[in-house]
Amino acid sequence: MRWHPTRRARILLGFVLAAGVAYWGLGLNLSGLLPKTGGLHLAGDFFSAAWHPAFGYESTGFVPAEAPSFLLKVLHGLWQTLEFAIAAISLAFAFGLVLGILAADCFWAERGSGWQVFRWLLRIVLAAMRSVHELLWALILLAAMGVNPATAVLAILIPYTGTLAKVFSEMLDEGDTRPADALKYLGATPLRVFLFARLPRSFPDITAYAFYRFECAVRSSAVLGFFGFPTVGLYLKQSFENLHYREVWSYLYGLILVVILLEFWSSLIRRRFVA
């Protein structure tokens, strides 16, 4: 009896094959999963520290007397992380909304082909903006303009604007068309159809997605700390290098708490919009 795989089975088989080729190409083997010598010890130390995160500096020897308490340092790091994320996402939301509208098909409905060319050029620019990772933008901008808090904001802002604009334009285009049609047949101009039927309809989706991206921006901002910006990533890296794993977990728990709070806030908003 011959086996006739369904389309589903073939898709899944394709994934397994692709993973196998990648595994082979990377030269991986399962023994690589075992921690290297000393690594096991380190892993044990690290994960056992998860049960008792630090509430004060782990070694006070090198901490200057006038330094703030450890918990204040954690809070400060988290607030700085949020500051970069808020600054970046507020600008990215504004730019993304404008560019997203300009890149949406329905905004240019019933206009000449010249505008369509403009729309496609804009889409390519947006794709280029978001195809370079924020850390790479940070690397380039650091070399080009020097160290400055605004450099980090710009590094997050550029790719996030690209992503938000793309998704916003898709949301505008894929929304329910019936209200727009109704207004159109009542004689509204294309601009009014857009402003009063398209835009308000997709606003809940746009807000929800912006919130999700804010959560991502918080993570990006934390990671930028590894490059010397004063976010929680910088302190985390320093603690890890000093083998203060309990401090590392305090920072990680802080970051997780921020993400959970954001999640809570965004689900609150989403529920109100849907209801």
Next chain:
Amino acid sequence: MKGGNPQIDALWKSRPRSRALRFSAWFALALVGCVWMFSNIQVAELWNAHRLENLHRFLSTRALPEPLRSHSGESLWLWCNQQMQAYGWRGLEATLEISVFAIVLAGFFGSLLGSFGARNLMSAHPFVPHATAGHGDCSHALDRVAQAMRILCILLRAIPEYIWAYLLLAMLGPNAWPAVLALAIHNSGILGRLAGETIENLPAEPLRAMTMAGATRKEVAVAGIFPMALGRYLLYFFYRFETCVREATVLGMLGIVSLGYFIFEARAHDQYDVLLFLVLLGGLLVMLADLVSDLARRWLRRGV
């Protein structure tokens, strides 16, 4: 907006309002205002003469490819070819392989996390209409499993890939596993949550019909939920694949030989022309992955 029309006024007054939304909007505005007014982030700083001079110097010297800078007559094409031979192809291959392997792992574990975290599947009597449902004795245990899975998903994705990779690298040493595992862990958390949501949003009627025809929980999951949820899940899968490629590029900075490794090497040797070339190459790869994932999703929307 006070027109003379009482009907419109009445409609305006009875519009849906939510205190939570209003509070959220003001709170968000206050946060943004607070950051722009009181923090040391000054965007205007970027446009002062000193920074612009830096930028100009960077673009006109360090960022220019070697043959253009030194006017050595060596062709630009040859230079690009050399970079491709030295770093480009190896970096591209490794980046792609890391992201493919990681996303398949994440897809597998994410679907497991999602299935065990879905509240409808993990209830004591899944998909049984309320009238005929018995009094569950194991309901609390299953609820707790589902809750634990959802919390696990949050923990997995709250920590950025980069930090996972940094931690794993210290434990496993420099090979490709830390990058693969970091991407797989973070994305399992994201896909697990999305899979759980997908399963919870499935139409209940077909699943209920299966249950009433005598299917067990396992049978409903395999024969009902899996085929119904796969299409939507794959949409998310491909969306995450695109992000995986982006992240895999960057994870090389930790010493794993993807494009990011060579980018970081170029930075360490102050070869910003090579750095920009490799960044552009990575950008092209991401755009390609973006295109593939877009096409795959369009194809999937027509049904699996």
